[in-house]
Amino acid sequence: MEPAFAILIGLFFSVAVYLLMSRQLVRVLLGVAIFGNAVNLLIFTSGRLLREVPPVIPAALQVPDVTIANPLPQALILTAIVISFSFFAFLLVLAYRAYQELGTDNVVEMRVAEPTGETAPPQGY
Amino acid sequence: MSITGPEATFAAVLAPFAAAAIAPFATRLLGANAAWPLALVPAAIFLFFAGLVPEVAGGASFAPAVDWVPAYGVSFSFYVDGLSTLFALLISGIGTFIILYAGGYLKGHPHQGRFLSFLFLFMGAMLGLVLGNDLITLFIFWELTSITSFLLIGFDHLRAASRRAALQALVVTGGGGLLLLAGFLMIIALTGVTDMATLLAGGDILREQALYPLVLLLVLGGAFTKSAQFPFHFWLPNAMEAPTPVSAFLHSATMVKAGVYLLMRMHPVLGDTALWTTILPIFGGITLLVGTLLAVRQTDLKLMLAYTTVASLGLLVMLTGTSWDKAIEGAVLYLLAHSLFKGALFMVAGTIDHEAGTRDVTRLGGLRGAMPITFAAACLAALSMSGLPPFVGFIAKEYLYDGIWGASGAHLTITAVAVIGNALMLVIAAAVALKPFLGPKVETPKHAHEGPVLLYAGPVALSLAGLAAAVMAHATGVYFISPVVSSVLGTATVVDVHLVPGYIGAALILSLITVALGIVLYLKLDVLRAQMQRLLAAIGWGPDKGFDQVIAGLVSFSGSFTRLVQGGRLDVYMTLTFLVTALALLVPLTLTGNWPSAVPMPDLRFYEWGILAIAVSGLIAVLIAKTRLTAIVSLGIQGFAVAVIFMLFGAPDLSFTQFMVETLSVVILALVMTRLNLRPRDHRPLVPRVVQGTIALGVGVGLAALLMRVTELPFDRSLSDFFETYSRTIAHGRNIVNVILVDFRGFDTFGEIAVVMLAGLCVLALIRVRPKHAREEAFDRAAGDEALQKSGEARL
Amino acid sequence: MRTVIFRTIAPYLAALMVLFSIFVLLRGHNEPGGGFIGGLIAASAFAIYGIGCGVAAVRRAITFHPMSIAAAGLFLGGVSGLPSLFTGQPFMTSQWWYVHMLGVEVPLSTPLFFDIGVYLVVVGAITSIALGLEERESD
Known part of the structure; x- marks a missing residue:
């Protein structure tokens, strides 16, 4: 079942990357959101998939008696989801504020930090 | 006095650093007179090493050490033997007088304390260099001398010429230092030996390596740049921008000899091979000739001396490069002689400059009456430099001629180079020591008179x-020359040094030729100078100009390269990043033949196919969405599909979190987007669309293939097993994911919640910062209110 | 958004969600749940309350500034790593105490306090973001 998910994850990445290369901030943002999901799925799948057995030890046991889902990728992904959400919110507000200040949503026109036609660095000691 | 344990050597090396910390305060307290108590520090170091001389002369050596970075086998260790003791004596002895001289030379300068501090820093670094045993210790002190030299040359940092000279010295010697580091690291990698003492005891340990030529070239790269060998000689004359005490100390007596020191130090393990005896004499000889010829052209006292320093260093490298015992004896004698007379002559030049206001030799004359003591010191030093008896310079020249001539007959080139070089050296010595003092009195910018005792103590x-x-x-022979020659040759050698040559041999005849040639050239000095000027004008280019071109080229290259790669367009950055990502994924997969094998039909259940289909349709809908709302909803669809996938494959925690996050994402997206006039539709032209689409597909295919290949391989469950075994037994938790988060990897989670909080703070800050126009409006409004209030008050 | 129905049920819904979030937080060590999930549920509750009844009402209801809540959580998380230092173990080694309260044995542990810290950080930070964005809508 992993190959099917590998293809799905490849598709997630393709869409995310395509959106990230856009010149429009909104699409870049959508790309960031999808990219986060793609990475999480990648980690999840590379830890191998197992149906319906959550990594919880039954109350009567000290050690699980059946094969359970791999807990390690889940621990990694859980924090990643929350952090990527915070990051996404930050980017969203940043994009919104940039739009307010600069009056454009086109990244090509955002040139405050790197203006066009910069002069050559000074020579001499 | 006997060798009193390793602590004393450490104290001797660290003392100048302590003095460097005190110097500014001492100067603030005592003014120029602070030089007297401060000079006690190098004087004490000198006495300490002088106390070691008898024992070292008896063939003893010792290597005190403390661990520094034990994990990398780096220790802080010193090696005291004949060679390092002589250098330590020169550094501390000359250093004593340089500190005194600096006290007089920069009297009243607002930054005299800083200057003395830098001098002490250098002194400590230089002592560490010559005493360094561990190769890494040695390298660090080596670079420290480059850095302190940079600070001292650029002391007068308000002048562009100083800044340029300082930068040039740093780039050349620092760059050479990196070559040296590479050489040392290779030595450590090849032999496993990390310290000089063991290396020197190893015999052919390096010479038998296949990579010996590379090691040699790297070490020579360090030595040649430091010791200003052609074609890296140009930085040394430029370094004369520094105040004269620096020129006398660093750029004649000590630092520039570090390269020669290194060659002599490593001669037992690197020397006496065909490569060594070819490269060193050639570069040394060229440097000797170029240095003396360029010296003749100069009229500035300091520059004349600087070029002869270059020449002397060339001579030393040439002699060391022959690997002949006798020549090396000459080299060691010359090393001692040169440090003494060149240090003295530089201080004389500085005193003339200080008292008469100029150091242009054509504008000086007849100072003998005004400055008798300085004149006397100048004459003594110049006689030594000219190689005339009864000075140590004479003995050195006798020995080196004897060494070159006596080895075997076929070294006419080396002999000729040495004779011409020495003759020109005599010319410069005479020009520096005689011209300013003899002849009719010439009007100088300042009314010349004898300087204070601080100024003439050193040269005398x-x-x-x-x-x-x-x-x-x-x-001299027993206590200084023999132990040093023993160190350089690697075998115990006794050199019997006589002032009066034992017999009338080739050496004496060569000396006479040198003196005769020198006198003739001195009389023709003006003609010679004019000729050289014409020659150099005809060439019109030199390494000094080349340095400027390289630096200018670097600056403009980095400028245009920055504009190229940092064009300021996010889409270009992204495209390049993902292009490289795609290549990094696909190329290794192809080259190593790691593409996954044929994909079997996955055994998914029908509802699993269903959720996959929903995820795919969500993704495609995001891509082709025509309105904002469609895009947001489609984004939500793929997110919820992911949550369901987590649910189906045994990750309820993830599923829950993903549901909450997707809900919140959609809410805040909707909150922001409803207020923005953002176009969600793509307006990319066709060509970028195709290019970027291909790159995106490449990344997707690459990652999918990588993941398939990974999942085809057997899975290592050891980590997961660890958590499963211990989650309940030692961490008392049944939800393994939660236990990992809050217990096993709690510290990681702590960092992660800190990140979440920071993101929250950043968002808050971004929201709070009002747009510029809004801020201005608010300000206007407040100002208006205030005015209104004032007028109201006025009315009341 | 501010329909009568939504405005009426939002406070109750939010209260229920906050209660549920605390339940999820506390059972997290043994059953699915934990600080991250609980925090997100509570943050959603406040976001819903804010959409329904206005940001000012939420700010009144939670008394403290959301960022202060997050900071308190981070502080609690850091402090819960300290007790192990007194027993000579490395920072953040878990410590357990079994306290008898009203005849029931209640296990207390540093991971529990740490998880509460996580909960508070997530609640605070995300509520702060959500309220900030909602607030701008109203001006």
């Missing part, structure tokens, strides 16, 4: 030392 002491070393030739 050093030039008298040159005389004493020659008069007590036997003692």
